[in-house]
Amino acid sequence: MRVPGAVRIGVVGPDSDGATAEELQLAEEVGRLLAERGATVLCGGLGGVMEAACRAAVAHGGTTVGLLPDPDDSAANPYLTVALPTGIGELRNGLIVRASHAVISIGGSWGTLSEIALAVRTGTPCVALRSWQIVPRGRTASAPVPVDTAAEAVTAAYAAIGARTRPPDAEPR
Template identity: 50%
Template sequence: MIAVCGASDARADERRVATEVGTLLVGRGAVIVCGGVGGVMAAVAGAVRRAGGTCVGLLPGADAADANADVTIALPTGLGEMRNALIARCCDGMIAVGGGYGTLSEIGFALRIGKPVVTLGSWDVHRPGDTGTDPAPHPAGTAADAVDWIMQRVLAR
């Protein structure tokens, strides 16, 4: 399962990238997990639905009705932004598209537990004093590059 993370108030270009990522992931046979609400999450869920795939939404609230209409499986957590740790834990790899501090937390959680992370216009995270041995997100230039990179790592595990 591949997490696709990004801002709920994403810009149009970020939504376009998330749409392309979702379509490409379904084409590679991936199941997608996201936060299940708006912005990048809605864009990827819509692309996944149109491509005939499955998108699991781990919702911040306690009501499944809060999910965007394109989520295949809505799981209300009632945990607010703490659900970001669940997204990182349940995925095999993560693609971050743009995003704010919520996306940053998802990246941090994923790196902390050893999940591969690729970014598209998102946070460039390195621990102070890192000598190049710490896990860090891989920046990608295109949606296709991001999907190729994450799928190679996930399938190699």
Template identity: 40%
Template sequence: MKSRAPQVCVLGSAEPGSPAYELAGAAGEFLARRGVTVVSGCGSPATRHAAERALAAGGLVVSIVPSNDIGLHDWPCTVLIPSGMGDARNLMMALAGDACIVIGGRAGTISEVCLAWLHHRPLLPLTGCGGWSDQLERNPPDERQNSKIVSWGSIAELERALAGLGLVQAHG
């Protein structure tokens, strides 16, 4: 019996045209090309861009949305899960990945990161592009060291981080 593909959540926010937005899209495409399922709420421009690029690369995208609306026909995903839970769906986002990529971020992202931390999910914050994710490795949610925090600033660094977690095979 084949085991499931790795799943990585893409959390955070960044505006179109920013370096973080472009790296979010590149991360989605990279994950798809490596056979990793992308989990995204697609609520911010950056997470939506990651999902769109993953789909364009032939990947699988699961989107967990706060509303109860199954009729979101323009939502970029392969599988849509309408939680009907509002912001409480952040726990589902935190638990749905073998690891969580964190891009920029506002209050919703912070709540997802704290929940992922509490449940021992590795965190992969994008650094060098501004936003809350720049601070995460130096300033974790608390002192417990619940999970690994591995920063990245390029797709090559993201690949090394994911390979270190056993979620992708490192290339040459």
């Protein structure tokens, strides 16, 4: 079922092998805040930052979608509302960016850097929560908006897309 006007925010960052404890905590806070504002969390569907954001979002009544790199969902984190196996490996990073109204990057890994670069290249608003800061030399492309807290990240993502939050008295999804 399509939810008209649903905001999709991509949350990208290191997987279980590369995420720090601080990045996982930030991802959980971002996931909680996004769920409270009625956004759908879109991610790569694996562990680390992706799982932490999904865990918190689901715990707070949110919806999570994972675009998995493998042709099956065996590596999917258990907090996905919808797991979509793509079978295209890291190329799914482009799908995550293009399907998101905005992207919040948390921390850094090479995959995260590719998602940030794709967001900058395609004009998808990107917020960098203690993450990579890139500005292509000689370009006027919008660089990621640097922030230091999860609350700043969510506020900046919503501001970038001009999205309104669900009214506080609305029924949760």
